Amino acid sequence: MKNIIQSVKGTREFYPPEMALRKWMYGKITEVSHSFGYQEYDGPFLESIELYAAKSGEELVKEQSFVFPDRGGNLITLRPELTPSLARMIAQRQNQLVYPIRWWSFGPFWRYEKPQKGRTREFFQWNIDLIGVDCPEGDAELVAIAAEFFKAVNLTSSEVKILVNDRRLMDQQMVKLGVTSMDQKKSMLSIIDRRDKLSVTDWESYVLESGFTSEQLDGLKAILNDKELYKSSPEVMRFFNALEALGVADYVVYDPRVVRGLDYYTGIVFEARDVSESSRAILGGGHYGNLVEEVGGDSIAGVGFAMGDVVLPLILEEFGKLPELVLNPAKVLVTVFNAECHAYSLKIATKLREAGINVLVYPEIAKIGKQFKYADRVGVQYVIVAGPDERDQEILQIKDMQSGEQSSVKISEVVEAIKKLM
RNA sequence: GUGGCUGUAGCUCAAUGGCAGAGCACUUGACUGUGGAUCAAGUGGUUGUGGGUUCGACCCCCAUCAGCCACCCCA
Numbered sequence: 001m002k003n004i005i006q007s008v009k010g011t012r013e014f015y016p017p018e019m020a021l022r023k024w025m026y027g028k029i030t031e032v033s034h035s036f037g038y039q040e041y042d043g044p045f046l047e048s049i050e051l052y053a054a055k056s057g058e059e060l061v062k063e064q065s066f067v068f069p070d071r072g073g074n075l076i077t078l079r080p081e082l083t084p085s086l087a088r089m090i091a092q093r094q095n096q097l098v099y100p101i102r103w104w105s106f107g108p109f110w111r112y113e114k115p116q117k118g119r120t121r122e123f124f125q126w127n128i129d130l131i132g133v134d135c136p137e138g139d140a141e142l143v144a145i146a147a148e149f150f151k152a153v154n155l156t157s158s159e160v161k162i163l164v165n166d167r168r169l170m171d172q173q174m175v176k177l178g179v180t181s182m183d184q185k186k187s188m189l190s191i192i193d194r195r196d197k198l199s200v201t202d203w204e205s206y207v208l209e210s211g212f213t214s215e216q217l218d219g220l221k222a223i224l225n226d227k228e229l230y231k232s233s234p235e236v237m238r239f240f241n242a243l244e245a246l247g248v249a250d251y252v253v254y255d256p257r258v259v260r261g262l263d264y265y266t267g268i269v270f271e272a273r274d275v276s277e278s279s280r281a282i283l284g285g286g287h288y289g290n291l292v293e294e295v296g297g298d299s300i301a302g303v304g305f306a307m308g309d310v311v312l313p314l315i316l317e318e319f320g321k322l323p324e325l326v327l328n329p330a331k332v333l334v335t336v337f338n339a340e341c342h343a344y345s346l347k348i349a350t351k352l353r354e355a356g357i358n359v360l361v362y363p364e365i366a367k368i369g370k371q372f373k374y375a376d377r378v379g380v381q382y383v384i385v386a387g388p389d390e391r392d393q394e395i396l397q398i399k400d401m402q403s404g405e406q407s408s409v410k411i412s413e414v415v416e417a418i419k420k421l422m
Numbered sequence: 423g424u425g426g427c428u429g430u431a432g433c434u435c436a437a438u439g440g441c442a443g444a445g446c447a448c449u450u451g452a453c454u455g456u457g458g459a460u461c462a463a464g465u466g467g468u469u470g471u472g473g474g475u476u477c478g479a480c481c482c483c484c485a486u487c488a489g490c491c492a493c494c495c496c497a
Contacts, residue, residue, distance in 0.1 A: 006470095009488070052497090063423070064495070081497035111497085114423080116490060125497090197493090261496060281496080306497070337455080372457040387455065401457070 010113070010121025020325040022124070025153075025309060026106055029126050032149045033104040036141065038128060041103045043085030049075040051084045051295075066110045066121075078110035082127045082306070084295065090131060091297030099132030101302075118280060118311045126283075129304030131291060136235045139268040139287050139303045140242035146272055146283060146305060147248035153312070154321045155274075160282065163255040164270045167286070169233050170223075170259060177219045179212075188212070188220070189259045195224060196257065223256055230254045239268060264288045268303065274315045282315060283307035326379065330358040331422060333380040335371045337387040345386050348396065348414065355415040357422075376401060382421060384414075 007013060014022060033040070049067055066078040079085065082105060090097065105127045115121055128145060130138050143162055150160050170192070171185065179188050187210055195203055207217045223229065230236040236254075243249045252270075260269040267287030273279045285305020293299050316322045332352060336345045342365065349359045360380070362371045368385070375383045385397040396414050399406040400421065409417040 006488070064497090083497065109497090111495095113495075115488095116492095119496090264497095284496080308496095335456090368455050369453080369457070374457085376457040383456080385456075389455085397456090399456070404457090406456080 008121075010115035012120055012122065016327050017325070020327055021313060021322070022309065024323055024325060025312065028149065028152045029104070029106055032145060032152050033128060035148065036102065036145055038102040038104040038145075040105065041089070042105050042107050043079070043082060043089060045079055045108060047077050047079050047085060049077045051088065052077060052080070064111050064113055066112055080109055080111045082107075082109070082125070083291075083304075086127070086129065087292045087297070088295045090300065091292040091295045094292065094297050094300075099300075100138070101129070101131040103131070104128040118314055120310055124309040126307045126309075127304065128306075129302055131302035131304075132300055133303070134287075134289075134301035136239035136268070137242045140239050140246060142285060142303045142305055143243060143252060143268075143270055144246040144248045146270075146285075146307075147246075147251035149307075150251060150272070153316065154323075155315065155319065157250040158275065159319050160251065160272055160274050160315070162252045162270055162272045163258045164230075164236075164239075164252055164268060165254070165256055165258040166230070166233060166236050166239075166268050167259070167265055168267055169229060169236065170256070173223050173229070177216050177223075179216065184211075186263075190261070192220075192224065192257060192259045193261060226256060227254060229256050236268070260284060260286055262286070264290070266290075266301075270305070272307075274318065276318060280311050280315065282311050328360075328379040330360045331381045332357060332359045332384065332418060333371070333375040333378075333382070334359060334361045334384045334386060335368060336362045336365050337368065337385070339365055341386060341388060341391060344391055348384065348386055348411075352415060352418065355419070357415070357418055372399075382418065 012018070030040070049065075052065065065080045067075055070076050086103070090101065106124060108122060109125050110122050113119060113121060128142065130142055143164065146162055147157075150157075170189070174180075174185055174188055179185055191203075191207055191210060191212075194206070198206060204217060207220065208214065212220070230240070240249070240252070240254075243252050258269060258271055260271065265286035266289035269284075269286035271284035272282040274282065283305050285303070287301070287303040289301050290299040291297075291302050313322065334345045334349045334352075336342050345361055349361045352359045360378075362374065368387075372383060381401055383399045383401060385399065390396055390408070394411045395408045396411055397406055397408050398414075398417060398421070407417075
């Protein structure tokens with residue numbers, strides 16, 4: 001044990017229970033994405049560093065990506081996000097694609113971060129985007145998709161909330177406070193983003209230290225406490241009306257504190273959190289005005305969000321909503337009674353498989369009790385006993401491991417008997 | 423990248439600087455053609471790794487690796 005080489009820091013191993021959970025999540029994501037008519041796509045896992053260097057977030061590439069030279073000396077990046085690849089894919093076929101585009105993806109990403117609970121260096125992420133649309137109802141559709149996903153994984157609107165704000169609204173409010181330059185606005189957005197991470201007094205002194213006046217601080221506090229702020233924006237009102245009609249309004253809350261860190265959001269921004277004390281962010285997204293300009297295309301608006309696969313299971317566990325998953329694909333085990341009957345057992349298993357039934361055979365001759373115990377522990381529901389007595393009478397014993405009931409059936413009728421039980 | 427906490431059997435955890443233990447799990451038996459329950463016995467360890475202090479280190483010191491927590495960041 002001591003000599004086993006460790007797995008790479010921040011990676012996870014998917015033993016069958018974890019793999020079953022991942023597949024389950026992928027299934028729910030597929031189901032919800034398809035229910036809104038979105039098509040699945042994917043980009044490369046390896047990208048050149050230039051793709052990300054074009055973006056404003058320098059830290060993303062320099063500090064938080066896996067970058068390495070290939071054998072030719074080119075710097076290759078393990079993709080830390082999908083949006084730049086998506087932008088390029090759209091730009092390359094900008095005039096051939098049918099708009100609006102509805103695409104989704106679920107795949108692996110890598111970020112060179114310090115791992116802790118809910119944060120790994122290798123993770124999967126669901127990305128979903130509606131591109132070529134610039135209206136509140138389009139934004140509402142993405143939020144509705146997020147809400148429908150929560151419904152699908154059995155998280156209620158009292159357990160999870162999608163917090164929504166609008167960058168344009170915040171922009172107007174900042175202008176009213178005399179915050180007009182780009183630098184000042186950026187600075188204030190990051191201050192808002194940090195509101196929940198500092199104590200009130202620490203946060204207030206942080207605002208003042210950042211170069212804002214005490215009048216601006218008071219104004220900012222008023223904005224952040226104004227839960228009705230959205231009513232001054234016709235677009236946001238339309239957005240909420242659409243959510244009402246989409247039947248997911250109970251999941252959505254207006255919150256002026258949500259601004260999101262990313263520079264490229266230009267309208268609605270949102271993030272989903274659980275309502276517990278720790279309140280982890282489950283997914284985040286928003287409306288962007290110019291997706292493809294930076295990779296050389298014409299400006300297109302869109303809206304989308306991304307959800308990692310690491311936090312959701314923690315939330316589900318917290319609320320006792322982790323699904324019970326069947327790990328063993330076979331419901332039937334055929335025992336091997338003795339050497340003489342071994343071939344007989346194999347023939348029975350083959351017959352069942354030919355009828356489309358998943359079957360496992362105990363791989364060696366062992367005490368029948370041991371074989372039953374094995375069946376119990378791997379979660380097989382029906383055990384077939386085929387010993388010398390049964391063979392001579394051309395019958396089989398079928399035991400239901402849940403009820404403990406056992407019945408004998410004719411060998412010729414075993415397929416129907418099993419199918420009837422299942 | 424910065425600071426802190428932790429690391430002992432497969433798992434959860436004990437052990438004043440003085441013989442490394444318990445519960446669960448596992449294997450076997452009680453039960454010669456039937457799993458779960460009960461009882462009994464048994465297997466299981468270079469105390470994360472590498473140094474140092476000491477007559478003697480799971481325990482103290484240094485380094486390193488990993489996990490967790492708070493920053494940072496959150497695409």
